[in-house]
Amino acid sequence: MITLAKWSIQDYHQMISAGILSDRHVELLEGEIIEMSPEKPLHRKITDSIAEYLREKFRGLAKIYEAHPVTLPNSEPEPDIAVVKIPVSLYDFRHPYSEEIYLLIEVSDTTLEKDLEEKRFLYASAGILEYWVVNIETEQIIVFKQPSIDNYQFQKIYSQGTIFTLVFPDIEILVEELLK
Structure with missing residues (x-):
């Protein structure tokens, strides 16, 4: 049996x-340094x-980060989108922590299995309130809410209609706008 060495957040930051x-596109997941998939044009778009769209909806309420790290216990993933607390000066010398994250979104084309399994469990165990996976192929958004120890208690799939976030329940997020 092979035992892998696990890296801490501090180890990871020291390597960076x-x-x-510097020449690798990686993220730290559960103490393992994982190579990230190259981004395709449709994914970027x-x-x-x-x-x-979310910047318009949450203007003055939250900061929207694209493909930037967040710091979780034993992990520093780079979700496609992170909706985090303001003021942004909180993050002058560190990345957002779990308790400062309102919503994480992964846009999935080649990473769907990883996003629905590994990242879902990681985000739930870190206490991320809400996690969405945008499935490019099926044009659906899978919404996870109510984190528990290692999973989410609520899951709903949207292909149209309106999504309301836990933190900003009065703001309507139109599914059709997210899938453009």
């Missing part, structure tokens, strides 16, 4: 500071469109 990972 030392330039060891949809991610950008969703981010712009």
Whole structure:
């Protein structure tokens, strides 16, 4: 049996500071440094469109980050979109922590299985309130809410209609706008 060495957040940051990972597109998941899939043009377009739409919806209420790290216990993933607390000065010297994250979104084309399994369990165990997976192929949004120890208690699939977030329940998010 092979035992892998697990890396801490501090180890990971030291490797980044030392330039060891400068030529790699990686993220830290459960103590393992994982190579990220290259981004395809459609993925970029949809991610950008969703981010712009959410910036309009949450202006003055939250910050929308695209493909930037968040710091969770033993992990530092780079979700496609993170909706986080303001003011942004909180993140001058660190990335957002679990308790500062309102919503994480992964846009999935080649990473659907990883996003629905590994990342879902990771985000739930970190206490992320809400997690959405945008399935490019089926044009659906899978919404996960109510995190527990290692999973979400609520799951709903949308292909049209309106989504209401837990933190901002008065703001209507139109599914059709997210899938443009």
